[in-house]
Amino acid sequence: MVQENIRNFCIIAHIDHGKSTLADRILEHTGAVSQRDMSEQVLDSMDLERERGITIKLKAVRLNYRAKDGQEYVLNLIDTPGHVDFSYEVSRSLAACEGALLVIDASQGIEAQTLANLYLALDHDLEIIPVINKIDLPNADPERVIRELEDNIGIPGEEALLVSARTGVGIEDILETIVRRVPAPKGDPGAATRAMIFDSHYDQYRGAVAYARVVDGSIKVGDIIQMMSTGRKFEVTDLGVLRPSLVRVESLGPGDVGCIIASMKDVRDTRVGDTITVASRPATEPLAGYRPAKPMVYCGLYPVVNEEYTDLRDALDKLQLNDAALTYEAESSVALGFGYRCGFLGLLHLEIVQERLEREFDLNLITTAPSVVYQVVLTDGSMREVDNPSALPPITTIDHIKEPFVKASILVPDEFVGAVMDVCQDRRGIFVNMEYITPERARLEYELPLAEILMDFFDRLKSRTKGYASLDYEFIGYRESKVVKLDILLNGNPVDALSCIVHQDKAAARGRGLAEKLKEVIPRQQFEVPIQAAIGNKIIARETVRALRKDVLAKCYGGDISRKRKLLEKQKEGKKRMKSLGSVDVPQEAFMAILKVD
Amino acid sequence: MGVYVHIPFCEQKCYYCDFHSVVAGDEESFSSVVSDYFLSLRREALYYKKLWEDRALRTIFIGGGTPSIVPAEQLASFILFLRNELPFVAEPEITIEANPHSLHYEGAAVLSKAGANRVSLGVQAFQNRLLKAIGRVHTSDQIGQSVGALKRAGITNINLDLMFGLPGQGISDWTETLREAVALRPTHLSCYGLILEDETPLARWVSAGIVHLPSDDEQAEMYDLACEMLKEEAYEHYEISNFCEPGMECQHNLLYWHNEPFIALGSGATGYIDGFRYKNMPDIQGYIESWTRHTPYYEYTDQVSLDQEMDETMMVGMRLLRGVEEEAFFRRYQVSFRDIYREPIEDLLAKGLVQESNGCLRVTRQGLFLENMVSGAFLR
Numbered sequence: 022m023v024q025e026n027i028r029n030f031c032i033i034a035h036i037d038h039g040k041s042t043l044a045d046r047i048l049e050h051t052g053a054v055s056q057r058d059m060s061e062q063v064l065d066s067m068d069l070e071r072e073r074g075i076t077i078k079l080k081a082v083r084l085n086y087r088a089k090d091g092q093e094y095v096l097n098l099i100d101t102p103g104h105v106d107f108s109y110e111v112s113r114s115l116a117a118c119e120g121a122l123l124v125i126d127a128s129q130g131i132e133a134q135t136l137a138n139l140y141l142a143l144d145h146d147l148e149i150i151p152v153i154n155k156i157d158l159p160n161a162d163p164e165r166v167i168r169e170l171e172d173n174i175g176i177p178g179e180e181a182l183l184v185s186a187r188t189g190v191g192i193e194d195i196l197e198t199i200v201r202r203v204p205a206p207k208g209d210p211g212a213a214t215r216a217m218i219f220d221s222h223y224d225q226y227r228g229a230v231a232y233a234r235v236v237d238g239s240i241k242v243g244d245i246i247q248m249m250s251t252g253r254k255f256e257v258t259d260l261g262v263l264r265p266s267l268v269r270v271e272s273l274g275p276g277d278v279g280c281i282i283a284s285m286k287d288v289r290d291t292r293v294g295d296t297i298t299v300a301s302r303p304a305t306e307p308l309a310g311y312r313p314a315k316p317m318v319y320c321g322l323y324p325v326v327n328e329e330y331t332d333l334r335d336a337l338d339k340l341q342l343n344d345a346a347l348t349y350e351a352e353s354s355v356a357l358g359f360g361y362r363c364g365f366l367g368l369l370h371l372e373i374v375q376e377r378l379e380r381e382f383d384l385n386l387i388t389t390a391p392s393v394v395y396q397v398v399l400t401d402g403s404m405r406e407v408d409n410p411s412a413l414p415p416i417t418t419i420d421h422i423k424e425p426f427v428k429a430s431i432l433v434p435d436e437f438v439g440a441v442m443d444v445c446q447d448r449r450g451i452f453v454n455m456e457y458i459t460p461e462r463a464r465l466e467y468e469l470p471l472a473e474i475l476m477d478f479f480d481r482l483k484s485r486t487k488g489y490a491s492l493d494y495e496f497i498g499y500r501e502s503k504v505v506k507l508d509i510l511l512n513g514n515p516v517d518a519l520s521c522i523v524h525q526d527k528a529a530a531r532g533r534g535l536a537e538k539l540k541e542v543i544p545r546q547q548f549e550v551p552i553q554a555a556i557g558n559k560i561i562a563r564e565t566v567r568a569l570r571k572d573v574l575a576k577c578y579g580g581d582i583s584r585k586r587k588l589l590e591k592q593k594e595g596k597k598r599m600k601s602l603g604s605v606d607v608p609q610e611a612f613m614a615i616l617k618v619d
Numbered sequence: 620m621g622v623y624v625h626i627p628f629c630e631q632k633c634y635y636c637d638f639h640s641v642v643a644g645d646e647e648s649f650s651s652v653v654s655d656y657f658l659s660l661r662r663e664a665l666y667y668k669k670l671w672e673d674r675a676l677r678t679i680f681i682g683g684g685t686p687s688i689v690p691a692e693q694l695a696s697f698i699l700f701l702r703n704e705l706p707f708v709a710e711p712e713i714t715i716e717a718n719p720h721s722l723h724y725e726g727a728a729v730l731s732k733a734g735a736n737r738v739s740l741g742v743q744a745f746q747n748r749l750l751k752a753i754g755r756v757h758t759s760d761q762i763g764q765s766v767g768a769l770k771r772a773g774i775t776n777i778n779l780d781l782m783f784g785l786p787g788q789g790i791s792d793w794t795e796t797l798r799e800a801v802a803l804r805p806t807h808l809s810c811y812g813l814i815l816e817d818e819t820p821l822a823r824w825v826s827a828g829i830v831h832l833p834s835d836d837e838q839a840e841m842y843d844l845a846c847e848m849l850k851e852e853a854y855e856h857y858e859i860s861n862f863c864e865p866g867m868e869c870q871h872n873l874l875y876w877h878n879e880p881f882i883a884l885g886s887g888a889t890g891y892i893d894g895f896r897y898k899n900m901p902d903i904q905g906y907i908e909s910w911t912r913h914t915p916y917y918e919y920t921d922q923v924s925l926d927q928e929m930d931e932t933m934m935v936g937m938r939l940l941r942g943v944e945e946e947a948f949f950r951r952y953q954v955s956f957r958d959i960y961r962e963p964i965e966d967l968l969a970k971g972l973v974q975e976s977n978g979c980l981r982v983t984r985q986g987l988f989l990e991n992m993v994s995g996a997f998l999r
Contacts, residue, residue: 547970547985569989571842572988572990573812573814573991575860579874583898585935592991593995
């Protein structure tokens with residue numbers, strides 16, 4: 022395909038604005054998949070993605086399109102994840118494109134991630150095509166959305182395409198607009214090869230597969246390629262494009278988007294954002310923007326039964342093949358035994374990994390409450406990074422502690438501005454700015470400790486605003502903070518895995534809340550179980566789980582024996598999912614209870 | 620070793636009940652179904668007769684449903700048929716479950732003549748408002764009348780089934796129920812805690828918040844009260860939920876708690892013969908239809924392994940207050956339960972839920988209340 026007839030584009034949207042459905046419809050319209058083969062949301066391949074309705078890993082699809090000008094075009098659709106945890110991946114897929122469809126729900130209007138993604142796209146100089154989706158819904162209000170576009174983004178209203186991805190209205194328009202407005206790729210076919218990896222995945226048979234956009238030069242089967250961040254070299258065994266299933270090609274030239282198979286062992290060899298060059302004639306400068314994904318959130322993962330420790334390690338090894346952002350190292354807890362300290366991009370990433378471990382590897386896990394990384398400056402002037410409350414050095418050796426802050430942008434209808442301010446204030450937020458994007462909707466900017474965002478912040482925001490608030494945030498740096506370690510004692514014994522780091526001013530309330538919450542989730546046992554919250558040696562709260570006086574006092578006749586057996590076996594299974602700490606059986610949710618405390 | 624017969628008919632379904640039974644229709648169709656049903660019971664009995672060979676049978680238990688809803692003559696003739704065809708001892712214990720509302724002197728006399736010598740009355744409570752709340756059709760004054768009628772008919776071995784944890788039941792109600800029950804001087808009393816079974820009307824009402832049950836602690840108190848009161852009245856507490864005058868244990872139920880084999884007949888019934896456990900499909904028409912072809916109609920069958928059998932022997936045996944006898948277990952399996960269940964036994968001893976005495980392992984007072992913890996420990 023001649024370079025002039027290639028169009029690389031992506032779809033950006035706030036979550037639930039219909040990005041995946043639109044992608045499906047475009048695939049269908051260009052004949053990449055027949056309607057009959059179409060299961061909803063073709064681009065989201067993992068089961069989990071479908072269930073959660075979010076896109077975790079982006080993929081690229083090559084579409085052939087004969088435009089009204091009579092020419093054949095290749096349209097490369099690059100799917101992007103739609104959640105803040107994955108914003109770096111979003112930015113890499115944007116860097117692989119020249120244009121972006123900005124999808125906005127016709128009834129919801131512009132949301133926080135609409136703006137966040139738009140700004141990212143503008144940073145990459147992309148041609149923006151606004152698409153107002155879901156116009157078939159009864160409460161659709163495209164006029165309002167057009168006004169929002171004009172007022173806030175300065176996009177002329179007449180450029181917006183009115184679409185219903187569900188019914189297929191307006192899809193043809195989108196394709197024509199892409200051909201007309203998105204510029205063809207500019208790269209130099211004669212220059213040293215540079216291709217940017219925007220995604221990768223691990224395949225059992227092929228090893229790590231890199232999805233890349235060739236910027237300059239070309240890559241051919243048999244080339245020795247080199248990763249510019251690590252210098253590692255691999256021989257290309259296969260090149261392909263996704264239509265959406267893999268079709269082999271002999272080479273990829275400027276503007277092409279495809280996958281590269283080169284017997285790479287795991288996805289750490291194919292870091293998103295890295296530049297691939299060809300070893301025989303390497304480029305001197307990598308493409309801009311590479312940075313290794315850095316975990317922002319850590320938690321401990323422990324098998325409920327110690328025997329599963331090696332299974333957990335094997336499972337993490339396997340997951341990491343496919344997830345370069347996941348980090349883990351062995352740790353041990355007095356309460357929970359041996360496990361792993363794992364690092365994640367954010368809470369969603371954590372939940373997805375945890376769920377995959379339990380579902381795909383059939384492991385029973387205890388997840389400890391997530392923690393951010395604190396910078397602890399000691400009295401001797403040295404600094405230590407601490408991502409685990411129980412690893413906090415003795416208080417007497419600490420000079421001060423710094424915690425990570427983010428800048429949060431929250432969009433909300435006018436009537437909920439007060440509620441959002443309450444929530445942010447309550448979470449130690451520092452007000453930065455407020456502006457009205459329409460007369461009815463405000464955008465608030467706050468600086469917040471990341472730790473507070475982990476504590477159920479978004480759910481709380483949603484519930485206080487009847488679900489209207491949308492949130493986006495970015496890391497802005499470390500700040501000094503008065504935080505202390507809160508310990509929990511069960512039956513008089515401290516449980517290290519229940520410790521957490523909290524702000525001094527909130528310690529008492531959190532301690533009380535956590536003790537109350539634990540009382541709810543720890544089932545009654547044969548003996549009464551005192552729960553205490555402590556800071557240092559000072560007990561700040563106490564609750565008691567009262568003793569269980571009876572279990573079941575039912576009839577048991579002949580026909581009941583197998584029924585009773587099943588019931589008892591089920592109870593035994595349930596008990597297996599609990600961690601026995603001394604004589605106290607503690608369910609998994611207890612370790613996450615801190616997140617549910619006000 | 621004995622025979623269980625299931626009579627899956629009721630006048631009205633109780634709100635808490637998830638046993639297999641159907642509400643009897645109009646008189647004509649009901650009597651025709653009952654005739655067909657008893658014919659099938661006979662066919663089924665003859666089928667198992669071959670498998671059973673000549674081991675002595677000591678008990679018959681006719682349960683339900685509400686057996687007393689069926690004409691006494693039909694029950695009586697079926698009892699005689701069983702005694703005639705199967706190798707029963709000379710005077711087997713023959714129990715019939717009955718509702719106080721549907722058992723009268725005439726019927727009792729007929730049954731007694733056929734050898735029925737024990738009746739288990741579904742009393743549940745002595746307060747009409749509580750009986751109504753759980754969908755029972757009888758009233759409290761019918762209880763005493765039934766007991767009187769049974770005694771006059773010569774059936775003096777009488778059990779009263781009582782329930783605690785009923786919706787709206789207070790401690791004082793339960794005390795009154797126990798007092799009234801004891802006043803009738805039955806030979807045997809069963810006190811069951813109400814269990815909310817899924818898919819029952821009561822479970823739906825409770826989860827919808829329309830109906831409230833006494834708390835777990837209140838129920839524990841009620842159970843405690845029953846244990847104390849009945850002990851004072853000279854009843855022996857011999858199984859978690861069962862009390863009797865000395866020597867009047869229910870022989871049929873003992874065979875369950877000893878995990879012995881038994882034949883079960885009837886739609887929805889579960890039997891256990893030589894390690895073969897079967898459950899008949901709870902479907903009356905299907906049952907009748909299948910036996911016209913002399914073929915069992917099972918919901919499931921299961922071959923119980925030796926390990927499983929030992930687990931179950933412990934599981935049900937620990938329900939008895941005298942516990943599981945070490946000698947008897949060894950005679951039966953040629954192995955000591957101490958070797959097989961060393962860990963759980965040590966754990967239960969440490970927790971104070973079981974104790975050892977007179978060569979038996981048995982529950983402590985606390986173990987009695989936490990019986991699931993005890994019996995669950997023996998499942999491998």
